[in-house]
Amino acid sequence: LHGEAVAVGMALAADLSARLGWLSGEQVGRILALLERAHLPLAPPPDLTADDFLSLMAVDKKVQDGRLRLILLRGLGQGVIADDVDPVRLRETLEARR
Template sequence: LDTLLTLPEREYAAGLAEVVKYGLISDGEFFDWLVLHGGSLKNREMEKVAIAVKRSCEIKAAIVASDEREAGVRAYLNFGHTFGHAIERMQGYGDWLHGEAVAAGMVMAARISAQRGDLAPEIVQQLIEFNQAVGLPSDPPVGQTATDFIEAMSSDKKVSAGKIRYILLRGLGAPWITDGVTVEDIARVIAA
């Protein structure tokens, strides 16, 4: 854990994007705890950081152990990554850190989930508040269109049988996989 104290602010915050992902896809109580302690995590209060790291490792280990071949639930670890990888690709790899792109990607996926009525808008707002508290972006880069996103995502490794696979939420701890996100869905999220 001491190594985390040596990271630059942006790198440290980028790692917290992966941490909050675990709460969103697996453990609503952990998500609530993260939202409550975002400021403490940003300030690297080691007692809180230790709890966050431990719980994140437990969740990831359980998911990986239950799906060693990435045939099902392990794909949930990609929540936010479909949009995040598109952001990285469109920004030229380097402007945005991976975790920053994933943070904005998770908000995009959460907003689409909320627009479909699958996720309470309050959860989207809490995710945005967490991102703000720890110094992560919640919005995609300015100037990118829904078509830009579709083009960038079309070459992603998660494309299956020519269809882009998205991880969305049907509530906290209830991720699911779909290829049914439209360019209109993405346009609404960008405009939000």
């Protein structure tokens, strides 16, 4: 199950990175296609709402000094730690990847 959760996180991170203007739609498509080829899920379970997801993320090990730190992409192979993500964009991503 951990691998499936990681894959969903990767798909969400790619989507959010695109919403922030850091990845193109083509790059997101490449990431999603690779995950799909590995038969991994691309979205969280349907019964997990955006609010549920945000509540779980608030107590994640990546929260530091009360700020959620996310690993996002500024390009393929260019991971960055982002702790200033627009909460509106994050919610949009969580709601879109259903």
